[in-house]
Amino acid sequence: MGQIATPATGAEKSRKALDRAVIRFAGDSGDGMQLTGEQFTTESAWAGNDLATLPNFPAEIRAPAGTLFGVSSFQLQFGSQRVYTPGDRLDCLVAMNPAALKVHLRDLKTGGLLIVNTPAFDKRNLDKAGYATNPLDDPTLAERYRLHKVDMTGLTHEAIKDLPLNTKEKDRTKNFFALGLVSWIYTRPLEPTLDWIKKRFAKNKDIAEANTRVLKAGHAFGETAEIFGEHYAVEPAEMAPGLYRAMTGNRALAWGLIAAAQRSKLPLVYGAYPITPASDILHELALHKRFRVRTIQAEDEIAAVTAAIGASFGGAIGVTASSGPGIALKSEGIGLAVTAELPLVVLNIQRAGPSTGMPTKTEQADLMQALYGRNSEAPVVVLAPATPGDCFYIAYEAVRLAAKYMVPVLVLSDGFLANGSEPWLIPDVTTLPPIEIQFRTEREGFFPYLRDSATLARPWVRPGTPGLEHRIGGIEKQDVTGNISYDPDNHDHMVRTRAEKVRRVAQEIPPTSINGPATGDLLVVGWGGTYGSITAAVEQAQTAGKSVASIHLRHLNPLPPDLGHILREYRKVLVPEINSGQLVRVLRAEYLVDAVGFNRVRGLPLPSEEIYEAINQLLGSTP
Amino acid sequence: MGQIATPATGAEKSRKALDRAVIRFAGDSGDGMQLTGEQFTTESAWAGNDLATLPNFPAEIRAPAGTLFGVSSFQLQFGSQRVYTPGDRLDCLVAMNPAALKVHLRDLKTGGLLIVNTPAFDKRNLDKAGYATNPLDDPTLAERYRLHKVDMTGLTHEAIKDLPLNTKEKDRTKNFFALGLVSWIYTRPLEPTLDWIKKRFAKNKDIAEANTRVLKAGHAFGETAEIFGEHYAVEPAEMAPGLYRAMTGNRALAWGLIAAAQRSKLPLVYGAYPITPASDILHELALHKRFRVRTIQAEDEIAAVTAAIGASFGGAIGVTASSGPGIALKSEGIGLAVTAELPLVVLNIQRAGPSTGMPTKTEQADLMQALYGRNSEAPVVVLAPATPGDCFYIAYEAVRLAAKYMVPVLVLSDGFLANGSEPWLIPDVTTLPPIEIQFRTEREGFFPYLRDSATLARPWVRPGTPGLEHRIGGIEKQDVTGNISYDPDNHDHMVRTRAEKVRRVAQEIPPTSINGPATGDLLVVGWGGTYGSITAAVEQAQTAGKSVASIHLRHLNPLPPDLGHILREYRKVLVPEINSGQLVRVLRAEYLVDAVGFNRVRGLPLPSEEIYEAINQLLGSTP
Amino acid sequence: MSPSEAGAKEAPKYTKKDFESDQDVRWCPGCGDYAILSALQKTMPDLGIPKENIVFISGIGCSSRFPYYMNTYGFHTIHGRAPAIATGLRVARPELKIFVVTGDGDGLSIGGNHMLHVLRRNVNLTILLFNNRIYGLTKGQYSPTSELGKVTKSTPVGSADRPVNPLSFALGCGATFVARTVDRNIPHMDEMLKRAAAHKGTGFIEILQNCNVYNDLAWNVIYDRESKVQHELRLEHGKPLLFGPPDDRRALIMRGVTPKVVRAKDVPESTLWIHDETNVNAAKLLADLFAPDFPIPVGVLTAVEAPVYEDLILQQEQKAISERGPGDIAKLLTSGDTWKIS
Amino acid sequence: MSPSEAGAKEAPKYTKKDFESDQDVRWCPGCGDYAILSALQKTMPDLGIPKENIVFISGIGCSSRFPYYMNTYGFHTIHGRAPAIATGLRVARPELKIFVVTGDGDGLSIGGNHMLHVLRRNVNLTILLFNNRIYGLTKGQYSPTSELGKVTKSTPVGSADRPVNPLSFALGCGATFVARTVDRNIPHMDEMLKRAAAHKGTGFIEILQNCNVYNDLAWNVIYDRESKVQHELRLEHGKPLLFGPPDDRRALIMRGVTPKVVRAKDVPESTLWIHDETNVNAAKLLADLFAPDFPIPVGVLTAVEAPVYEDLILQQEQKAISERGPGDIAKLLTSGDTWKIS
Numbered sequence A, B: 001m002g003q004i005a006t007p008a009t010g011a012e013k014s015r016k017a018l019d020r021a022v023i024r025f026a027g028d029s030g031d032g033m034q035l036t037g038e039q040f041t042t043e044s045a046w047a048g049n050d051l052a053t054l055p056n057f058p059a060e061i062r063a064p065a066g067t068l069f070g071v072s073s074f075q076l077q078f079g080s081q082r083v084y085t086p087g088d089r090l091d092c093l094v095a096m097n098p099a100a101l102k103v104h105l106r107d108l109k110t111g112g113l114l115i116v117n118t119p120a121f122d123k124r125n126l127d128k129a130g131y132a133t134n135p136l137d138d139p140t141l142a143e144r145y146r147l148h149k150v151d152m153t154g155l156t157h158e159a160i161k162d163l164p165l166n167t168k169e170k171d172r173t174k175n176f177f178a179l180g181l182v183s184w185i186y187t188r189p190l191e192p193t194l195d196w197i198k199k200r201f202a203k204n205k206d207i208a209e210a211n212t213r214v215l216k217a218g219h220a221f222g223e224t225a226e227i228f229g230e231h232y233a234v235e236p237a238e239m240a241p242g243l244y245r246a247m248t249g250n251r252a253l254a255w256g257l258i259a260a261a262q263r264s265k266l267p268l269v270y271g272a273y274p275i276t277p278a279s280d281i282l283h284e285l286a287l288h289k290r291f292r293v294r295t296i297q298a299e300d301e302i303a304a305v306t307a308a309i310g311a312s313f314g315g316a317i318g319v320t321a322s323s324g325p326g327i328a329l330k331s332e333g334i335g336l337a338v339t340a341e342l343p344l345v346v347l348n349i350q351r352a353g354p355s356t357g358m359p360t361k362t363e364q365a366d367l368m369q370a371l372y373g374r375n376s377e378a379p380v381v382v383l384a385p386a387t388p389g390d391c392f393y394i395a396y397e398a399v400r401l402a403a404k405y406m407v408p409v410l411v412l413s414d415g416f417l418a419n420g421s422e423p424w425l426i427p428d429v430t431t432l433p434p435i436e437i438q439f440r441t442e443r444e445g446f447f448p449y450l451r452d453s454a455t456l457a458r459p460w461v462r463p464g465t466p467g468l469e470h471r472i473g474g475i476e477k478q479d480v481t482g483n484i485s486y487d488p489d490n491h492d493h494m495v496r497t498r499a500e501k502v503r504r505v506a507q508e509i510p511p512t513s514i515n516g517p518a519t520g521d522l523l524v525v526g527w528g529g530t531y532g533s534i535t536a537a538v539e540q541a542q543t544a545g546k547s548v549a550s551i552h553l554r555h556l557n558p559l560p561p562d563l564g565h566i567l568r569e570y571r572k573v574l575v576p577e578i579n580s581g582q583l584v585r586v587l588r589a590e591y592l593v594d595a596v597g598f599n600r601v602r603g604l605p606l607p608s609e610e611i612y613e614a615i616n617q618l619l620g621s622t623p
Numbered sequence C, D: 001m002s003p004s005e006a007g008a009k010e011a012p013k014y015t016k017k018d019f020e021s022d023q024d025v026r027w028c029p030g031c032g033d034y035a036i037l038s039a040l041q042k043t044m045p046d047l048g049i050p051k052e053n054i055v056f057i058s059g060i061g062c063s064s065r066f067p068y069y070m071n072t073y074g075f076h077t078i079h080g081r082a083p084a085i086a087t088g089l090r091v092a093r094p095e096l097k098i099f100v101v102t103g104d105g106d107g108l109s110i111g112g113n114h115m116l117h118v119l120r121r122n123v124n125l126t127i128l129l130f131n132n133r134i135y136g137l138t139k140g141q142y143s144p145t146s147e148l149g150k151v152t153k154s155t156p157v158g159s160a161d162r163p164v165n166p167l168s169f170a171l172g173c174g175a176t177f178v179a180r181t182v183d184r185n186i187p188h189m190d191e192m193l194k195r196a197a198a199h200k201g202t203g204f205i206e207i208l209q210n211c212n213v214y215n216d217l218a219w220n221v222i223y224d225r226e227s228k229v230q231h232e233l234r235l236e237h238g239k240p241l242l243f244g245p246p247d248d249r250r251a252l253i254m255r256g257v258t259p260k261v262v263r264a265k266d267v268p269e270s271t272l273w274i275h276d277e278t279n280v281n282a283a284k285l286l287a288d289l290f291a292p293d294f295p296i297p298v299g300v301l302t303a304v305e306a307p308v309y310e311d312l313i314l315q316q317e318q319k320a321i322s323e324r325g326p327g328d329i330a331k332l333l334t335s336g337d338t339w340k341i342s
């Protein structure tokens, strides 16, 4: 029974329309919360909602059951309007055990829906979670939240008692009970999940049957049990027409690379050493051999980046990826690509650091490293995707720019984008900008460092081309001829040329689009995975009548040519980042604007609420 | 015969007093120019002059004789007043072969003294140097410079014809002829060189005798030959009284480390992998085993830095050094020291890059890498010496700060400081600030991340201390306890704490001393090895009546607390650097002052003349 | 007393409990690492070393979480670098007893170079390489010890790399102590640990370890009771190389330099191959053997004496000090050419 | 035709000159590298490979300057990483013939890990390791192959590290082709280069090279005419292991698994040890031998067949394409769960 907010009687269940809702499933690592969340996501996508997700799991592979550090959760926000983030505070929390309750309760809104699996609240689990007494017995819990104590374990077993599965197997299906129940509460279609179960367990009919029954049991429980006073409908969002799919950032990066390789008609050689949260790109790419994708699981990150450079030298699309410590190890190699002037794409799926840090948590603190983390003057192009789906376009663009300018391109994604997903409008690949690779074959007048006048790119020559045999390397070289040169003026010239080449990439950047008034009191500038939080906060402020706009940078080096002008159109500039203030320093140095940072480094996406507060504070008013 | 400026007759030789002179010895790698220069330096130091040197040699070990890339040179400036730099343009050039003439002539002042070894200008050598005709036959050479064609080879052989040495051995002594001659021209005492020869060749009397005779022959030649119309005296400079020695930057770093280890009563463990121009520090330290200096020539730079970290963990002074590419490889390791909060000193002897670049040439383009070249927020202390002798104090200070704040300290020296030398007033070591290491031994209340309230340092505990067994690591940890923690707020707190700890080092920085007026039209801000060039240029401008001052930063992170205030006292700020503009970006971002850079990246020290021009230009006037 | 023996001060009497730290153990239930941890905690008291003089250094991986669980000094460092860190520590503090814990990825993939060099230098360390033939912590990619054709997340149609054999590699690097043991055999682990810990120089032990989540039963050939009886070859110094069930004993003998398996009863005792730990050549031939065609050698393959890196460094230092006295910085600064200005 | 043989299109007739680049050679006069360069330029025409299909990849060191002097494609990369770069290149372009040139520092110190992995993967490359037992380019520090106690700039009273033996190391890593030759023996170098270049997989050659500036005559034992006659053991497949001057021939034989030197005339021909390149065990025992107690093996220690890394990768690709057709990105994007919004 919805115990406070809706002291429902046995009356007919009312369906209430909502704009949006934020749900989190939380339980033990073994409770299948990631799967539950993903299925709920698919159902919501089918329902036509816009959405954003935030998976959150421990670094431990299978942390011991019941522990606080073993809690795994999946959050999503879905809505009938544009959804920018997985949401800050929860409308509904499903807690499968005491540890999950302990860790996540603080994020639930007062009056929010709290669904717990009662049998998990036994002495052992309470002890492990550090509860001296059962929190479910504390009346304040039910006062503050709409608490629903459900015997999910029991009801699950009941639903499938006749199936030939052992207790453990039966137990494991209880996440489908939770999914069924919450699907009923938010009026989600069960079809996609039923479909999924059929496909996934095609070879194990009993498990398929069990999951199906338990899912339906959960749904039915919502409908029939006396305790849920109301349930909710979230209308389809108005979204651009077209074919959609759910897209995570890591898959989008992989597919973007594949698309670029296809368009350029070249094999893709991907050198990588496993590391969280970048490994899934390797896993994804390894599936697509038909696209001439060749993955090398290298012995370390240095071998990974240098193998990619070797491939580029050979005329393939050379790509490498890593995170945190692994990117640090690649610094020397990236410097070689800078001076050899070879195309190279480096994906950095940022995670919380420094050093090993918190591998499964997100951060965006590698911007300075991307810009400057090499010896001497070694400029590279730096791009960052804004959303999971945008990763596709950024990866494609990275390959395109790398090949066109013969330059390394670093892409800064992060753990949040990598694992988060959103409904993604599938593009018509033929509409992507072309990637035209023209290997030099003409002998006449050939020099390895002869430059294109528009891009300053040197020619890309495939070994195997008769008559163009030549040598390149990491020692300073004479412009045009590429011969080793220690001439002082040539060195100065080459330092400037390498910088200018990167600067010229600015001609590829479209005009910056401004979300809000073209001039005003405050401009919020963001980059990377905080796009959603910032946009939500800024739109909230706009709705509240503030003179606030936002822009989002996908190109961090070079910066958009119109940026300086835009910045000066606002009285104040706020730069929210999940770091200690990196882009803000770049903007201050570059444009001498007194931009201020909003910085929280918690391994989590920035809550849009807090950005909203920061906006108000900077505007000198309380919200 | 001094052919233009002083069309001397056989008249008595006049001695002219000079304030200062800039001399360069240039020849083949095999001609012993480095030795000649070093001896001339010693003689000048004995003569009581202030001085600064600039050795410059090819990357090749023994480049083939006669080639342009095989030219080796040694430049010094000495004077009766403060000498800040090795000088920009030459008063005197000694060219031992055509290649040396070709490479270096452009730096000789019009009317400058040009001494060439005529027999080396044969067909073979002229060809190798790319001279179609013998430049000595071109009358314009003698018109533009005071050209002296001397048959050094012949005179050398003549002087020692009776000694039982073969031709090659005899030939090799001709650099002493040049040294003797130039010593006569500038009235240098021969004693230190005669002494040196005696010691150096104690085991080979014939060579000792040959070098001695040739040296004297060169000297006598100047005195007797009819061709030198005048010679010069450079009075002793007014220098602080005390005992002096010549000091190069690399030796000073090594000795500074040794001094710090001695004062802290700890062994010094130095992990290094050879690399130009850092290797000499390893070579120097390896000589001093009596000081409990333990050098590990590691398998690579990663092993070098991690071995140093292991030593620090063990309670020794852990130090590592490298250059360019090697520092890039250490990034991940430095990040570990940041989060483990262990003392670590990393010396970066910067060289021209990117990538392999020009290993024997200087540069100061690793500042941004020092500040930001690691994944995530991993702040470290960054120091930079101003002169070769200052390297001693900086190394000492680096150890002191690392141990006091439990933090990595990066030192940015460079190829110019490393190999350059200056007269160095030997300090009384007891006057150096104490380094008091207090390993924690007290069990009561011990936690590995309990912090000192003034420095925020955690306790340093030597393994082997009973009762304090504990574990640390690279994963994020709870403050105080040091236990692994993925708590979001703790992470934010730790990121801030690590930053604040580094920021607190500012309390160690003395007030910035300003060279010039405390307020005015222009402030020139420098760091690192450009100290001399900048000071010379600024004093020149001051002499010319300009309202110009300069400051020099030895602490790059944190910056001096009074810096913001100082910057605002001048209308304009100029930042000369041997990079594309790094400190200037830091100052702009930090203080929002419209500082502008003066940047030349030629692998050479900045000429003070050019800085002087830049000053004038910025002041809006022509010099 | 050599500097490296300095740590041998009288140790209190410990029990296993003294070596258990207060940290939650965070491996998957059923992981082979638990058994190794337990064996190590059990063995520690027998080493007779004061607890505060023991240090565990590890890299990154499931295995590398090890130091957190030992109530000694510990340092969980970065991926692959534990041997280098331990080398620095040992040079700084030769009186400490240092254990390095690493995995097949940590020690042989990213850390292969440091492994090579620590072994050739013969630094006095005990290295425990937990070989589960998989990357556990990063959730199941193949490792350098995975078999060719291994299907994993990163190799959906099979890996293309021939595996490295940790024992052959160590021997190729000039290791002076090389042994193998199995996580499921606690008494044998205990024995190997003691042997390795007592070795002067680098004691290298490969521990076959089960990752029940990503590579369950990779070593089943030596777990399965039946198969174990068939294949386990216990190496014991001075004893012949016999293995197999009592009713079907087999002998490993040499045909030239080629090992052969024969029925024990078919060969005269005098031609049996007697295990000799001091014979590195023999160790190299043994190291390559594995089931099904050959038995699986378990035990000490080789244990030989050789100069120890940090001993030599410390001897040089002591010699310098005893010959010329401890360094004096003031003297150093004024050594060589100086001149006075007054 | 396997993908790795694709490069074998008809090559023009070349002379040595065709392989000389226009760059000044910048080694010290007298350096052993000159002889190796000359040998290689001389051997190239015999390989029958179009010049444009040949690539030289090197790291950093005196030896690594090599590519600049060969008139083929070349890439002078960064210290120690040449094997990894070459692996990437080979996977991208399996039809190219790739040579890796490295030194004892480049290939065994900083680059030891890549060496291990390229060898175990058996990538089709020819690796030439110039072993001068010193760091030449950085002006004379000891290297991982320098003898224990070596006095150099960085070790004024002698090094404390036991050296690594490149051949033993390579074999420990699972190398499939291992040979040794000497810079002063051009015909033998020529032969080894051809053999290695023809090998399917990684052909690893240690070339004993003289650094006359920093480590002159380090290999004098095999340079000096007298000593060479005494110590050089030419390995030839199928031939007995005999060496020494004609009047004092000696034989290398096996006592168990222990090599022994005896007078040739003292042993019956049937007990001579016949060199067998396919016997890796024998190679491991030979690799460790050196003067003065043993002869110095020169020639092919082992040459065996094994799966080649990039062949397997390319086969997987071709299989995927032939079974399911080339990839279609539009289809990929719409694969799996999708929904329409209109």
Ligand SMILES: Cc1ncc(C[n+]2csc(CCOP(=O)(O)OP(=O)(O)O)c2C)c(N)n1
Residues within 6 Å of the ligand: A273, A274, A275, A276, A301, A325, A326, A329, A356, C060, C061, C062, C063, C064, C078, C079, C102, C103, C104, C105, C106, C107, C130, C132, C134, C135, C136, C137, C138, C143
């Ligand atoms: C520099 C760096 N690269 C990659 C990683 C990711 N990583 C952590 S552990 C690991 C492999 C672990 O395998 P193994 O050593 O076999 O240990 P196991 O987990 O199997 O015990 C990897 C690749 C990292 N932490 N740091």
Ligand SMILES: Cc1ncc(C[n+]2csc(CCOP(=O)(O)OP(=O)(O)O)c2C)c(N)n1
Residues within 6 Å of the ligand: B273, B274, B275, B276, B301, B325, B326, B329, B356, D060, D061, D062, D063, D064, D078, D079, D102, D103, D104, D105, D106, D107, D130, D132, D134, D135, D136, D137, D138, D143
């Ligand atoms: C990352 C890095 N570390 C160190 C160096 C300096 N370095 C250049 S070559 C070299 C050693 C060369 O030795 P080896 O490979 O034996 O070549 P050799 O010069 O003897 O032929 C070193 C340490 C470098 N260039 N890059």
Ligand code: SF4
Residues within 6 Å of the ligand: A061, A062, C026, C027, C028, C030, C031, C032, C033, C062, C063, C132, C136, C137, C210, C211, C212, C213, C214
């Ligand atoms: S993933 Fe494997 S190795 Fe890691 S803790 Fe789990 S079972 Fe053990």
Ligand code: SF4
Residues within 6 Å of the ligand: B061, B062, D026, D027, D028, D030, D031, D032, D033, D062, D063, D132, D136, D137, D210, D211, D212, D213, D214
């Ligand atoms: S230093 Fe040695 S290896 Fe290098 S070029 Fe000179 S002689 Fe050859």
Ligand SMILES: [Mg+2]
Residues within 6 Å of the ligand: C061, C103, C104, C105, C130, C131, C132, C133, C134, C135, C136, C143
């Ligand atoms: Mg493993």
Ligand SMILES: [Mg+2]
Residues within 6 Å of the ligand: D061, D103, D104, D105, D130, D131, D132, D133, D134, D135, D136, D143
């Ligand atoms: Mg060498």
